[in-house]
Amino acid sequence: MSANILEVRDLQTQFNTLDGVVRAVDGVSFDLARGETLGIVGESGCGKSVTALSILRLIPPETGRIAAGSIKFEGEELTTLGEEEMKRLRGHRISMIFQEPMTSLNPVLTVGTQIAENVVRHMGVPWRAARERACEMLDLVRIADARRRLDEYPHQLSGGMRQRVMIAMALSCDPQVLIADEPTTALDVTIQAQILQLMLELKEKTGTAIVLITHDLGVVAETTERVVVMYAGRKVEEAPVEALFTEPLHPYTRGLMRAIPRLDIEADAAGTRPRLQEIPGLVPRLTQPIPGCAFAPRCGFATGRCAVESPPLLDVGAGHTVACWEVDRVRASAL
Amino acid sequence: MTAYIVRRLFATLPVMAVVALFVFFLLRFAPGDPAAIIAGEDATAEAIAAVRGKLGLDRPMVEQFFVWILQLAQGDMGVSIFSNLAVTRLISQRLEPTVALTLSTLFVAVALAIPVGVVAAWKARKLVDRLVMGFAVLGFAMPGFVLAYILIYFFAVQWQLLPVQGYRPIGEGLWPFVECLILPSVALGVTYMALIARITRASMLEVLAQDYIRTANAKGLATDRVLLLLALKNAAVPIITVIGIGIALLISGVVITETVFNIPGLGRLTVVAVLKRDYPVVQGLILVFAAAKVLVNLIIDISYAFLDPRIRY
Numbered sequence: 167m168s169a170n171i172l173e174v175r176d177l178q179t180q181f182n183t184l185d186g187v188v189r190a191v192d193g194v195s196f197d198l199a200r201g202e203t204l205g206i207v208g209e210s211g212c213g214k215s216v217t218a219l220s221i222l223r224l225i226p227p228e229t230g231r232i233a234a235g236s237i238k239f240e241g242e243e244l245t246t247l248g249e250e251e252m253k254r255l256r257g258h259r260i261s262m263i264f265q266e267p268m269t270s271l272n273p274v275l276t277v278g279t280q281i282a283e284n285v286v287r288h289m290g291v292p293w294r295a296a297r298e299r300a301c302e303m304l305d306l307v308r309i310a311d312a313r314r315r316l317d318e319y320p321h322q323l324s325g326g327m328r329q330r331v332m333i334a335m336a337l338s339c340d341p342q343v344l345i346a347d348e349p350t351t352a353l354d355v356t357i358q359a360q361i362l363q364l365m366l367e368l369k370e371k372t373g374t375a376i377v378l379i380t381h382d383l384g385v386v387a388e389t390t391e392r393v394v395v396m397y398a399g400r401k402v403e404e405a406p407v408e409a410l411f412t413e414p415l416h417p418y419t420r421g422l423m424r425a426i427p428r429l430d431i432e433a434d435a436a437g438t439r440p441r442l443q444e445i446p447g448l449v450p451r452l453t454q455p456i457p458g459c460a461f462a463p464r465c466g467f468a469t470g471r472c473a474v475e476s477p478p479l480l481d482v483g484a485g486h487t488v489a490c491w492e493v494d495r496v497r498a499s500a501l
Numbered sequence: 502m503t504a505y506i507v508r509r510l511f512a513t514l515p516v517m518a519v520v521a522l523f524v525f526f527l528l529r530f531a532p533g534d535p536a537a538i539i540a541g542e543d544a545t546a547e548a549i550a551a552v553r554g555k556l557g558l559d560r561p562m563v564e565q566f567f568v569w570i571l572q573l574a575q576g577d578m579g580v581s582i583f584s585n586l587a588v589t590r591l592i593s594q595r596l597e598p599t600v601a602l603t604l605s606t607l608f609v610a611v612a613l614a615i616p617v618g619v620v621a622a623w624k625a626r627k628l629v630d631r632l633v634m635g636f637a638v639l640g641f642a643m644p645g646f647v648l649a650y651i652l653i654y655f656f657a658v659q660w661q662l663l664p665v666q667g668y669r670p671i672g673e674g675l676w677p678f679v680e681c682l683i684l685p686s687v688a689l690g691v692t693y694m695a696l697i698a699r700i701t702r703a704s705m706l707e708v709l710a711q712d713y714i715r716t717a718n719a720k721g722l723a724t725d726r727v728l729l730l731l732a733l734k735n736a737a738v739p740i741i742t743v744i745g746i747g748i749a750l751l752i753s754g755v756v757i758t759e760t761v762f763n764i765p766g767l768g769r770l771t772v773v774a775v776l777k778r779d780y781p782v783v784q785g786l787i788l789v790f791a792a793a794k795v796l797v798n799l800i801i802d803i804s805y806a807f808l809d810p811r812i813r814y
Contacts, residue, residue: 222719224715224718224719228625228626252721253721253722253723254721255721256718256719256720256721257719257720257721257722258721261719261720262719264712264715264716264719266712269711269712269713270712270713270715270716271713271716272713272716272717272731272735273713273735273809273810273811274734274735274808274809274810275731275734276810283720283722283726284720284722287720287721287722287723288721319810319811321810321811332716335716335720
């Protein structure tokens, strides 16, 4: 049995739009070990959600497709798996929670039904038993008075509670992998912390590996063990979380770090703090193939080679890889 | 909920009063005189006046109105000017064919339109969808009576599978009853079917793009459960609304269809009564139609609460 439960290799997911083919995910690879928490970070539109949807093969077939690459779950290739087998996998062995707890639950069904239908579908148990399981799950995600809540509708619950219900639903069939796509982005900061804490605790209990997709580096620092940084559909850096925060090696990762508001920087005499440094320029359009490094036009370290030749992933040791030609200069410069 | 229903039922009273007021005075302001029709074409002015006096039509209009309202309050709709039969009796005799035709049309239309609309939305922009929507446009554009004659020509005259026209009460056996209703229901229902199918498709398409459908798919639920339960229940409110509006369309459609298929229902009674200016009968019929419409609206409003838990009365 391989140590990795999920292995993604050179994934390419494309969408047909009126402007041409968008390469939303352009050759991304990563592994997920059993019971591990992996963070995928990047700004909006970098392809992190599409990566998640690709793993579950939920890319809408009318507009998008997985063009190339391999996704292996427990050694089984998912990109060529039949739709029926895929359906048996979804919600059972790999499940997913989404960003918008307000709209991700069906408004006309009780939360009990929505959790139980998953259990009935995948565990083959009768409804009565599935309802009991749903009740247990609501208890597990610490919703008070679970039995009464089973018969409530999503609109009767707050945003944080709905996300708890989503988690209860996702974990109801003991999945090996939980993909959480911006699970706390739509929530208040205090609720965010509770939900993240809950996810980590449940992970400890159940051994579920988690792919946590977020644009929030703070969330990554607190919850994940390893981080993949994506930019314009490509993986630009991957590192254990401490290494990434102590020594980010890709200029883009460094840019992201500098854009985090910090309270530990002293204000000057006039009471103003130094302005946050944004990354200059804009995310490139993904309708045209990008020959070199996608970040080159916005990068202070870029040379002529960066614009024409795509940098390979360079292993700098201790599980830290980075796709940058100028990594030595980046490393030498101050953070 | 009960309080709401009671409140709504009381609210129908003023509606019915307005309907009564309008139907009464509009009929009397319209040209045509039942007394002249009874007295015959060659009747003298005196003869007509005599008939009018006998019928009470010479009394002041307001007085006639209040006499009628008082009768109504006692459950009496008056007596037909021509047949001398009680209006309530005339209507109750003709009620069964019309109710049967309306319900069977509703059944045919809804039973076909909703699955077709769901499939069209599911296979949106594919061949099935284009075919379905093509037929919907055709069905919507074709007048019911034209279709009625086409159906009669093929199914009754050429292939002799179904009766040309007529009506058999359900008391005479189920198949004779159903047999007579098939063609009229289809002829009357096609427009209606097209309308419901289009709304079902539009409503389903909107629902299928929602986040909770993505959640359902991420749970690996079977396609039929996602489409038929999760999505359709969310899409139901606009569909039910259109079904309700359609019942108003049906009432006018029934008049034509009953005439084409020679069905002795309220529609034909209405045509005859209007042509003869049989005031009490027309008034009674309009009130019955209005009451039916109000009742249907109430049922539809109540059904919303069952379909969508966010709606509470």
